[in-house]
Amino acid sequence: MQALEENGVSRRGVLIAGAGVIAATAAPGAEAQPMPQATVPVSFEVNGERRELTLDARTTLLDALREHLRLTGTKKGCDHGQCGACTVIVDGRRINSCLTLAVMHEGAKITTIEGLGRPDRLHPLQAAFVKHDGYQCGYCTPGQICSAVAMLDELKAGLPSHVSETLTERPQATDAELRERMSGNICRCGAYSNIQEAIREVAGVRA
Amino acid sequence: MKAFSYQRATSPMDAAAKATVTPGARFIAGGTNLLDLMKLEIEAPTHLIDVNGIGLDKIEKTEEGGLRIGALVRNTDLAAHEDVRRDYGLLSRALLAGASGQLRNKATTAGNLLQRTRCPYFYDTQQPCNKRKPGSGCSAIGGVSRQLAVVGASPACIATHPSDMAVALRALDAVVETVDAKGMARAIPIADFHRLPGETPDVETALTPGELITAVTLPKPAGGKHIYHKVRDRASYAFALVSVGAIVQKDGSGRVALGGVAHKPWRVEPADALLRRGAKPVIEHLLADAQPTAENSFKVTLVERTLAAVLAEARA
Ligand SMILES: Cc1cc2nc3c(=O)[nH]c(=O)nc-3n(C[C@H](O)[C@H](O)[C@H](O)COP(=O)(O)OP(=O)(O)OC[C@H]3O[C@@H](n4cnc5c(N)ncnc54)[C@H](O)[C@@H]3O)c2cc1C
Ligand code: SF4
Ligand code: FES
Ligand code: FES
Numbered sequence: 001m002q003a004l005e006e007n008g009v010s011r012r013g014v015l016i017a018g019a020g021v022i023a024a025t026a027a028p029g030a031e032a033q034p035m036p037q038a039t040v041p042v043s044f045e046v047n048g049e050r051r052e053l054t055l056d057a058r059t060t061l062l063d064a065l066r067e068h069l070r071l072t073g074t075k076k077g078c079d080h081g082q083c084g085a086c087t088v089i090v091d092g093r094r095i096n097s098c099l100t101l102a103v104m105h106e107g108a109k110i111t112t113i114e115g116l117g118r119p120d121r122l123h124p125l126q127a128a129f130v131k132h133d134g135y136q137c138g139y140c141t142p143g144q145i146c147s148a149v150a151m152l153d154e155l156k157a158g159l160p161s162h163v164s165e166t167l168t169e170r171p172q173a174t175d176a177e178l179r180e181r182m183s184g185n186i187c188r189c190g191a192y193s194n195i196q197e198a199i200r201e202v203a204g205v206r207a
Numbered sequence: 208m209k210a211f212s213y214q215r216a217t218s219p220m221d222a223a224a225k226a227t228v229t230p231g232a233r234f235i236a237g238g239t240n241l242l243d244l245m246k247l248e249i250e251a252p253t254h255l256i257d258v259n260g261i262g263l264d265k266i267e268k269t270e271e272g273g274l275r276i277g278a279l280v281r282n283t284d285l286a287a288h289e290d291v292r293r294d295y296g297l298l299s300r301a302l303l304a305g306a307s308g309q310l311r312n313k314a315t316t317a318g319n320l321l322q323r324t325r326c327p328y329f330y331d332t333q334q335p336c337n338k339r340k341p342g343s344g345c346s347a348i349g350g351v352s353r354q355l356a357v358v359g360a361s362p363a364c365i366a367t368h369p370s371d372m373a374v375a376l377r378a379l380d381a382v383v384e385t386v387d388a389k390g391m392a393r394a395i396p397i398a399d400f401h402r403l404p405g406e407t408p409d410v411e412t413a414l415t416p417g418e419l420i421t422a423v424t425l426p427k428p429a430g431g432k433h434i435y436h437k438v439r440d441r442a443s444y445a446f447a448l449v450s451v452g453a454i455v456q457k458d459g460s461g462r463v464a465l466g467g468v469a470h471k472p473w474r475v476e477p478a479d480a481l482l483r484r485g486a487k488p489v490i491e492h493l494l495a496d497a498q499p500t501a502e503n504s505f506k507v508t509l510v511e512r513t514l515a516a517v518l519a520e521a522r523a
Binding site for chain 1: 213235238242244287293296306422443
């Protein structure tokens, strides 16, 4: 479940590159002190390709993807975990890439909208969004689709939700379940009904 | 965001030791609250210690027949755990009522307990706030206070604790386990873990600097019906206005804890004894010292009606 667990002890430990380099960020009033420079090497797999970066520790996973790897499919909406536009899949799980540091994902397998399908070979959810017109401006769409892909896996794995009637029986792919499970993705254009149509088709919900 | 250095801990004790030697150091778990606040420079640690991957992500049975939940267990995994769903349904329900699927996949047990208030003035760095900047004043008193506390507040701060999970843990009599830099372990009952604001609303818990949460333990299952009702401005992905977590036995006895009304999950044990007499006497006891503002006095009525709905569901 946790990326950092996979490679075990060998990757752990101090990761401050260039310790001892003076940084001009000492707190006002405090004596100027040698501070460890805050760049950190990190390597992870993005859409099946190994990527190695040396980043300012402050870089979010979202900014690493967009600004450093030029994978601009993943969008920045609120940058505070409130909209879901930045949703990517990390080690099989959907997360908000704006609220996590890239350096916390050493060894992780990351899938973005670019890795789900290609224009000539769309992922079934991408195709369903096209078919059902599941967008207007399209800004929330990559996040909606990444979220929906991982959400359907969560449902298949039997994870409960807020609207599940019991905690002990397997949840079913009902409209109410799909809506609740997609509530972390806001659509400013309000294309929800078509988004719902696209997802329920792939989920196999019968009318 | 202010610059910081970053380091991975190798063990719980190593994490506590690292935090103690570096002033301004903080632990980072899921990062979903800390990074949010760091972007706004409400939090500005100089050093981050990553506590992911130090073996605190397990859920085990205790010798007493309860459950030990690792500090780094994700909210998703805790809500979905077979034993939790069967024996501590209140905890699953409270977790599933919080945040979104994406956030719960990252959010951890310890991080959830330590998440900070959603008071709008705490977030607005242009405004006075005793919690963010001790001694600067409280903008919420006399300001926008619809979301804020009705009981246990002080003239220094009327913020609420936003966690849903913590309400369930309070009703379940959970215990927070910690370790410090010297390797000393402590067990803090959940009732004593969060503080009331008093004159120091910036001090929110019983933790000492550098002390690491390692686990939360639950006593053996209490049985009964487990119900969590959360009332919010939209049906999902929103914080509680009020919430009620209850365990109700067949004979109508039980326990109840409230969310959204105070600086900590709110439970007054003697109020539990009134449960068989209905929602009104219980809430009268729980909120006996309530001092709501003009904007949030609706919470007193709302929480009583919510408890009445919970008790009706328990009888059904
Ligand atoms: C848009 C949005 C909506 C939300 N809605 C809800 C909601 O409805 N209900 C709800 O309950 N919550 C909600 N949340 C809050 C969410 O639950 C918390 O952000 C999350 O639980 C924090 O966990 P984390 O592991 O990410 O913590 P982090 O951000 O990593 O850490 C939080 C704090 O805990 C400290 N810490 C972490 N681990 C330890 C440890 N082991 N020992 C000591 N200190 C530690 C950190 O130093 C930091 O100070 C929402 C959040 C967002 C962004
Ligand atoms: S209620 Fe507390 S958090 Fe809100 S402004 Fe007042 S002191 Fe700050
Ligand atoms: S950009 Fe990450 S949730 Fe809005
Ligand atoms: S299509 Fe425009 S935000 Fe969703």
